[in-house]
Amino acid sequence: MRFGVNYTPRVGWFHHWTDFDADEVARDFDAIGGLGADHVRVFPLWPVFQPNPTTVSAAALRALDRVIELAGERGLDVAVDGLQGHLSSFDFLPSWLVSWHRRNMFVDEDAISATARYLETLARAVAAHPNTFAFTVGNEVNQFTGTVHPDPHPATSGQITTWLDRMLGAIRAGAPGLLALHACYDASWYDETQPFTLEHVARQGDLSVVHSWVFNGTAQRFGPDAFETRAHARYMVELARAFQTDPGRGIWAQELGAPRNVLPDASVPDFIDGTVEQLAQAPDLFGLTWWCSHDVSRALGDFPELEYDLGLIDEHGRIKPEGVRVREAVEAARKAAPADASGAPVIDLDPAADGGRAALAPGGAFWTSYMDQARRGRHPRIRLAENPVHAHDAVPVQEGSAADA
Structure with a gap:
């Protein structure tokens, strides 16, 4: 299991790209080394790196090169x-996607093409670092x-599939050796x-990626010390696995934290x-960041x-x-014996029959069935109806379904 942190620069936050100081980044990475981390996830700000649809900033790329070198x-x-x-609640869209130049980033062909060019250029640059x-x-x-966004870029699931294919294809063209x-x-x-559906999460890209936050209603509903609150990230991992069609696909818990607004x-x-x-203890967990x-x-x-208080530093x-x-906690987890996935209880999921994604949400019917089983000692495997990966699953199935909960 890899362990790392999402890098939030101490001086200037992500605005540091416009006032870049390599010495400050070096100090940050020295401190991160004290956490025992083996990797960092870094965030180039899109409008800084691609200020125009046909331009990628050479100065910004040099700064990113230096960050990767320092790491x-x-x-x-x-x-x-x-x-x-x-x-962190702020949007950073380039000016060529807003106001007088407003385009739907997921649907407009000019916007899609410009975004793909940027990702391919950026991928090629970062792939030069071992x-x-x-x-x-x-x-x-x-x-x-999302409908909650104040200025949404609406799209259908089919359009999202096409958009992801283009973006992932651009990354692979620029950096065929990277995930x-x-x-x-x-x-x-x-x-x-x-x-964006669970099928997208579990079937596009080289790993399934989970971002788990318990301020989504989990901690509010069940309490900060509840089993459900501490099990939420694992539950999301198991749901992602259920929708995978590649049984050997890894899963990356790429974001989780301890938010003080609910903890x-x-x-x-x-x-x-x-x-x-x-x-x-989750099988096939790639890493935790x-x-x-x-x-x-x-x-x-x-x-x-x-x-203001989410950092480890x-x-x-x-x-x-x-x-x-x-x-x-990571050191202890790495020393512990790996979980034996064989013989784990199984719980069936038929999204159409069991109430769709609302049933999966905190407090929903399927959520309740899953957590009741997990609380008894082992996180169950989720067997998704009509998923060919599970068609010949020989593990004994728990009686009942989410619809019975």
């Missing part, structure tokens, strides 16, 4: 995101299609109106321990309050108690 000098591998996109291992299309770009991925927030699991300080240590332990490396500086305004560069706790 490598400290034994850190690097995963790069392309489209930022959306980060410590780069993965390239993600972007950070939770599915939030732009090519895409990442969604949990609306793809739980919201029936979301055009009081006293609940954080056990949340970390329980979440990491359950994730580490914590959000995030550093707290957002109080000098920066207008962030949701929880963002404080804004002065000191590892926090939760940073120590995550490091120790």
Whole structure:
């Protein structure tokens, strides 16, 4: 199991690309090394790197090159995101997608072509570094299609399939040796109106990617110390696995954290321990990447309050108690005997019959059936109706279904 952090620069946050200081990045990576991390996930800001549809900034690419070099000098591998996109409640779309130049980023052919060119250029640049291992299309770009977004870019699921094919194809053209991925927030699991689906999560790209946040209603509904709250990330992993058609496909828990808006300080240590332990026992878990490396500086305004305290390292560069706790939890998980996947209980899922994605959401019928089983001692495997991977599954099936819950 790989362990890393999502890199949030201590000085300037992601605005550091416009006022780049390699010495500050080096200090950040020295501190990250103290967490026992083996990789970082870095976030080029899209409008900085592609200010015009036909232009990629050479200066920004040089800064990214230096970030990857500095990571490598400290034994850190690097995963790069392309489209930022959306980060910590702020949107970063280039000017050629907004206002007078407004185009639908998922549907307009000019926008799609420009975005694909950018991703291919960026992928080719980062692939030149031996410590780069993965390239993600972007950070939770599915939030732009959601009905909750104030300025959405609507698309159908079919259009999203085509868009992802183009974006992943561009990454592979630029960097055929890297893992090519895409990442969604949990609306793809739980919201029936979301055009990015679990089929997209589990079948496009080289790994299935999970972003797990318990402020989605889980901790509010069940409480900060509940089994369900600590099991949420593992549950999302198991749902993603159920929809996979490649039985050997890995799953990356690419974002999870301990948000203080739903977890009081006293609940954080056990949340970390329980979440990491359950994730580490998931078969085929590729890695775990914590959000995030550093707290957002109080000098920066207008962030949701929880963002100022999500880091494992404080804004002065000191590892926090939760940073120590995550490091120790990962160390313990790596030493533990791997889980035996054989003989695990099985729970059937037929999305059409069982209530769709609403049944999968916290408190839904399928969620309840799953958590009842998991609480009895082992996380069940989920057997998806009509998935050929599960057609000859010989593991005994639990009686009943989500519809009976």
